[in-house]
Amino acid sequence: MLEACGITLMRGGRAVLDDLALTLRPGECTALVGPNGAGKSSLLAVLSGELAPARGRVTLAGRPLSALGAAGLAKARAVLEQAPSLSAPFPVAELVALGMAAVPRATIDEHALAARAMTAVGIAHLAARPANRLSGGERARAHLARVLAQLWAGRTAGGGHFLMLDEPTASLDLAHQVGVMTAARRERDAGTGVLVVLHDLNLAAAFADRVVLLSDGRIAAEGPPSAVFRSETLSRVYGTPVAVERGHRGALRIGLDLPPAA
Amino acid sequence: MPAPSTPMRLSKGSEMDASLPAVPARRGWPRASWILLAFAAATLLLALAGLALGPVRLGPGEVLSALAGQGDPRAEAIVGGIRAPRVALAAAVGAGLALSGTALQGVLRNPLADPGLIGVTAGGALGAVGAIVLGGTLAATLPAPLRPWLLPIAAFLGAGAATAFVFSLARRGGGIHAATLILAGVAVNAIAGAVIGLMIYASTDTQLRDLTFWTMGGLGGANWQVAGIATACIAVALVGLIRLARALDLLQLGERAAWTSGLEVERVKRAAGLWSALAVGAGTAVAGPIGFIGLVAPHLARLCVGHGHRLLAPAAALLGAALLLAADLAVRLVVPPAEPPVGLATALIGGPFFLWLLLARIRRDA
Numbered sequence: 001m002l003e004a005c006g007i008t009l010m011r012g013g014r015a016v017l018d019d020l021a022l023t024l025r026p027g028e029c030t031a032l033v034g035p036n037g038a039g040k041s042s043l044l045a046v047l048s049g050e051l052a053p054a055r056g057r058v059t060l061a062g063r064p065l066s067a068l069g070a071a072g073l074a075k076a077r078a079v080l081e082q083a084p085s086l087s088a089p090f091p092v093a094e095l096v097a098l099g100m101a102a103v104p105r106a107t108i109d110e111h112a113l114a115a116r117a118m119t120a121v122g123i124a125h126l127a128a129r130p131a132n133r134l135s136g137g138e139r140a141r142a143h144l145a146r147v148l149a150q151l152w153a154g155r156t157a158g159g160g161h162f163l164m165l166d167e168p169t170a171s172l173d174l175a176h177q178v179g180v181m182t183a184a185r186r187e188r189d190a191g192t193g194v195l196v197v198l199h200d201l202n203l204a205a206a207f208a209d210r211v212v213l214l215s216d217g218r219i220a221a222e223g224p225p226s227a228v229f230r231s232e233t234l235s236r237v238y239g240t241p242v243a244v245e246r247g248h249r250g251a252l253r254i255g256l257d258l259p260p261a262a
Numbered sequence: 263m264p265a266p267s268t269p270m271r272l273s274k275g276s277e278m279d280a281s282l283p284a285v286p287a288r289r290g291w292p293r294a295s296w297i298l299l300a301f302a303a304a305t306l307l308l309a310l311a312g313l314a315l316g317p318v319r320l321g322p323g324e325v326l327s328a329l330a331g332q333g334d335p336r337a338e339a340i341v342g343g344i345r346a347p348r349v350a351l352a353a354a355v356g357a358g359l360a361l362s363g364t365a366l367q368g369v370l371r372n373p374l375a376d377p378g379l380i381g382v383t384a385g386g387a388l389g390a391v392g393a394i395v396l397g398g399t400l401a402a403t404l405p406a407p408l409r410p411w412l413l414p415i416a417a418f419l420g421a422g423a424a425t426a427f428v429f430s431l432a433r434r435g436g437g438i439h440a441a442t443l444i445l446a447g448v449a450v451n452a453i454a455g456a457v458i459g460l461m462i463y464a465s466t467d468t469q470l471r472d473l474t475f476w477t478m479g480g481l482g483g484a485n486w487q488v489a490g491i492a493t494a495c496i497a498v499a500l501v502g503l504i505r506l507a508r509a510l511d512l513l514q515l516g517e518r519a520a521w522t523s524g525l526e527v528e529r530v531k532r533a534a535g536l537w538s539a540l541a542v543g544a545g546t547a548v549a550g551p552i553g554f555i556g557l558v559a560p561h562l563a564r565l566c567v568g569h570g571h572r573l574l575a576p577a578a579a580l581l582g583a584a585l586l587l588a589a590d591l592a593v594r595l596v597v598p599p600a601e602p603p604v605g606l607a608t609a610l611i612g613g614p615f616f617l618w619l620l621l622a623r624i625r626r627d628a
Contacts, residue, residue, distance in 0.1 A: 084519060090511075
């Protein structure tokens with residue numbers, strides 16, 4: 001269990017997160033949604049241990065994150081940052097292998113794990129390609145494979161409890177968005193707690209067990225998608241009319257509630 | 263919606279993806295080790311040439327027997343007393359500059375981060391000049407065995423201060439632009455140059471002679487005491503830097519992702535800065551400012567063994583040693599008995615190389 005309570009994070013004299021509490025559980029996929037500047041990425045950074053909050057504490061299985069150190073945290077959770085990059089043109093297989101740095105080499109089969117991670121996101125054929133010669137979508141998936149490899153390597157070391165993804169679908173087309181979320185769901189089914197920052201509410205409705213709607217550094221609504229995604233709640237938080245309907249298979253469909261142009 | 267257990271099937275090669283791919287596990291390994299071996303052989307050959315060639319030419323047999331202590335006394339004096347410390351120093355300084363360049367480029371994620379260009383060498387030079395001009399009184403209070411260490415320590419402190427400054431610039435932005443880095447280097451170089459000028463202006467005649475000797479000296483002044491101290495410092499730094507290879511690989515993800523992947527980023531940056539400053543400072547203290555080895559050697563090494571630091575670091579160190587040995591050989595042989603400073607030779611090779619790099623980048627970015 002990853003527990004955060006009383007989290008306040010200050011930036012430039014303003015509270016980006018304001019006395020916020022959240023618990024991540026194993027085997028549950030939590031989507032973090034909300035307008036720009038609501039504090040989604042900041043909250044993910046606090047939960048990953050990257051940012052220390054001004055007030056409040058975050059604990060993993062009862063231990064404060066700050067006590068775990070970079071290597072301990074890297075085994076316990078894997079993080080995909082918003083716009084991952086690589087300065088050196090390593091081959092994709094080596095980029096993926098970088099994710100396993102926290103686990104001693106002798107204890108894992110690095111090549112098998114890297115191959116599995118690349119296969120899981122459909123880039124196995126790119127293994128030898130230099131990472132700087134990938135398209136935007138291929139690069140995003142290569143970094144996702146690195147993070148999956150980190151998670152699995154952590155699992156062999158008794159960790160791999162949480163997967164945190166910051167807008168993993170931002171630069172991807174529709175099919176790849178579904179592919180990334182499917183990969184995240186597989187990890188949830190394997191018992192990992194998944195936290196994913198999403199802009200696309202329809203993706204959140206389709207894949208998340210629980211939605212946390214942030215607004216101005218506070219939780220505006222929290223619960224299963226059907227409870228959080230209500231027209232009046234979303235319209236209020238996003239400041240624009242939002243319609244929520246049921247699709248033909250019962251799935252939620254969320255969209256702007258605007259009159260047609262001209 | 264795809265079932266949770268199917269992998270993404272999106273790309274054209276998806277049928278091939280279904281089975282586990284042949285990851286290029288050890289691919290390139292044998293080739294790379296051959297290249298490293300070739301670099302080592304070239305360095306060794308250049309070192310032997312450095313022992314054999316000069317105003318008095320010695321054959322390979324004479325050099326080897328002199329090294330073994332069985333040659334004629336004159337050859338032994340030339341090889342053991344004059345050329346061997348010089349060759350050892352050239353190899354150590356070259357390797358130190360090259361590996362420092364590799365480490366700085368890795369930490370700053372910028373291929374233009376040469377210790378000379380970003381001001382680390384200038385910081386070391388400022389420390390060395392300060393020790394020559396102001397250190398006389400301090401040295402008199404030190405016990406005799408410690409006095410030879412004053413110059414390298416002062417140069418190390420100067421180089422360390424410059425490195426800390428550049429790293430602090432890089433931290434503020436998260437990343438650092440090539441332009442910012444070079445401009446910071448211009449500023450550090452200008453300030454250090456001005457302060458060195460002031461100190462030369464204020465120095466006495468004896469100090470002035472020492473200074474001129476130091477700036478012009480190159481590797482010519484090497485004796486076993488000087489070469490021993492510098493080589494020991496640089497050797498420690500080389501071991502420290504080579505051990506950072508895996509960390510430097512991780513840093514290519516950016517500092518945030520390197521940290522979330524388990525790297526103690528601040529500790530690694532401190533270590534890289536410390537060892538680089540030690541290697542550059544020790545080299546600058548004995549050989550004067552030598553430019554461009556830290557830029558040229560890592561670039562050539564990348565072309566040969568790729569970007570992974572576990573191969574790149576030793577390859578760059580060997581190439582740096584070979585380059586400086588070759589440059590020293592060139593300045594000794596080109597207009598004998600005069601010896602132009604070795605820094606001139608490295609600048610003559612490195613300057614055009616740097617311009618070519620810049621133009622290639624501009625063309626690529628355009």
